[in-house]
Amino acid sequence: MAGARASTQGLGWLAIVRIGLVQASIGAMVMLTTTVLNRLMVVEYALAAGIPAGLVGWHYAVQLCRPLWGHGSDKGRSRAVWIVGGIMVLAVGAIMAVQSTLLMSDDFTAAMILGVLAYTLIGIGVGASGTSALALLASGVAPERRAAAAAVTWIMMVAGIVVSAITVGALLQPYSPERLFIVASGLLMTCVAVTALAVFRLEPRGGIGAHDFAQTAKAGPSPSFGEALREILHEKAARRFTVFIFVSMMAFNMQDLILEPFAGLVFGMTPGQSTQLGGMQSGGVLAGMIVAGIGGSAFAGRMPVELRHWIVFGCLGSALALTSLSMAAIVGPGWPIAANVFALGFCNGLFAVAAIGAMMGLAGAGKKTREGVRMGVWGAAQAIAFGLGGLIGALGVDAARRALATDGSAFQLIFAIEAALFVLAAILAVRATSAGAQTAHQNERGLETAGEGEVFA
CATH class of the missing domain: 1.20.1250.20 (MFS general substrate transporter like domains)
Structure with missing residues (x-):
């Protein structure tokens, strides 16, 4: 013991x-x-x-x-x-x-x-x-x-x-x-x-096996790559979490290439001022990460579901901040744009850290697959979502500026779409973490059945 x-x-x-x-x-x-x-x-x-x-x-x-x-x-x-x-x-x-x-x-x-x-x-x-x-x-x-x-x-x-x-x-x-x-x-x-x-x-002597506590309970040899992917695709929690990562990270990155042009076109900011505005967002992200890191560790239990509240709050807060930015696109100068952008970054940081924490919890929940391939699946979803998010945001603003009467209306539309994606991400997070808790509970019951001496032999 x-x-x-x-x-x-x-x-x-x-x-x-x-x-x-x-x-x-x-x-x-x-x-x-x-x-x-x-x-x-x-x-x-x-x-x-x-x-x-x-x-x-x-x-x-x-x-x-x-x-x-x-x-x-x-x-x-x-x-x-x-x-x-x-x-x-x-x-x-x-x-x-x-x-x-x-x-x-x-x-x-x-x-x-x-x-x-x-x-x-x-x-x-x-x-x-x-x-x-x-x-x-x-x-x-x-x-x-x-x-x-x-x-x-x-x-x-x-x-x-x-x-x-x-x-x-x-x-x-x-x-x-x-x-x-x-x-x-x-x-x-x-x-x-x-x-x-x-x-x-x-890594301690013995390599990754010495760190991989969940793997000690998985009998048999490591599955082939095809078998590992099939297990992940057939597991409800992993499948739902992959979709959540894709949607949330696409929403996260949609404003990356358009925030500074928005500040210049709608608020008349100089390049230096718009760069400082980007710095405000980065500062908000760091603050959100610190709060989620401290709070998530202080209140989290053993399951990824305990991080659900931080993920959902971060996603819904991001949606609210983006809704405010869509209003700012119409109001223009006079809107508290710096505070708005800092709030967006803060909520982005909250959900990002909580999502990574939940990801690490779900990574060891497979019956046979190990953390590497699961992190790989979610990393691939994140990478593609990042690329598509930035591209869709930039191309969307270009198309909207041609179709709509003013620059403000174009940015308002894109920020509203991004806010809707964050609301969808919050819903997906609840579904994914609920399924993850069920999977982890089933795995724990399997460990208890196997017996402590057998598991930690």
């Missing part, structure tokens, strides 16, 4: 922070390719905005293979190998993307071929390292720490993006192709080194 209790304590806070460093490194490396290179292609190299957008969209599409990489980490002896391997592939892809950008003005065709290959590697690297890191977190964190662990890792990822963006921006002054290559190389090597140090001896 004492051994059983000790084994379920899971990863400590230092280990959780170390996994957060992996997420921070991934965020910093992706920032280079999706932000810095995007701006260079459009401004310095005068390319159509659709070119970098298409490359970024392609790296999201490649992440449809996340379940396959998650399954590979399930069958391996160490998730750390997959994490470090994925980070190295991401670094190679990122430096190739830099080379592709610098080649644009000399040989566009060769640059595009190199760019497609680069962003393919970026998608593979993000998927392999990110899925394995979250699977390690899900299999090793005690239930009462899941919300806080999700908050820590997401906050560190955002911090990695912010710190690297500020640092890279400062080091690129004055800009030159040579300076870009040197700065990018330094950033990538630093991130690879940080990741390698963060996961060094993170």
Whole structure:
């Protein structure tokens, strides 16, 4: 009995922070390719905005293979190998993307071929390292720490993006192709080194099996990839949660590409002012993550259903904030836009952390499948939803501006659609967590039937 209790304590806070460093490194490396290179292609190299957008969209599409990489980490002896391997592939892809950008003005065709290959590697690297890191977190964190662990890792990822963006921006002054290559190389090597140090001896002897407490109750060999996918698709809780992740993350990202244009076109803000407004939203997201992380851990029980209230409150709060933004689109200057955007970010942060916490709880609920393939399925749904959300939001505003009389009416329509998606996400969250609680309860009864000595042998 004492051994059983000790084994379920899971990863400590230092280990959780170390996994957060992996997420921070991934965020910093992706920032280079999706932000810095995007701006260079459009401004310095005068390319159509659709070119970098298409490359970024392609790296999201490649992440449809996340379940396959998650399954590979399930069958391996160490998730750390997959994490470090994925980070190295991401670094190679990122430096190739830099080379592709610098080649644009000399040989566009060769640059595009190199760019497609680069962003393919970026998608593979993000998927392999990110899925394995979250699977390690899900299999090793005690239930009462899941919300806080999700908050820590997401906050560190955002911090990695912010710190690297500020640092890279400062080091690129004055800009030159040579300076870009040197700065990018330094950033990538630093991130690879940080990741390698963060996961060094993170897993106890015996590899992932020593962390995977739920897996000890699953008899028989690890299923094949096809069998694992079939189990997930036939499991009501996993299927419903996949749909919830897709809808909520699409709603989450729809305003990403249109918020600053909205501030400029409707409120007459300068580029600097609209950038500050984006910073207000990011500040709200961080605040929401911290509140959900602390509150979710303080009040959460053993089941993902205890996080339902945080998810639903975050989704409905986001819907209310977006409804207010749709009103702001008509009212224009005079509306408390900064407070409105901060509230939107705060509610986004609440639901995002609670959803990741619930995801980690459901990841170990399968009869045979392990955390890697399940995290892969949900990671793929998130990646595609992110890509589609940003694209639909941008294209929707363009179409609405042509069809409707004013810019305000166009943004009002898109914000209203996004609010409706968040309401739908709240409904889906209730259904998914209810089904998840039933599945977990059935699994617990199975463990009790099996006997404590057999389970923890």
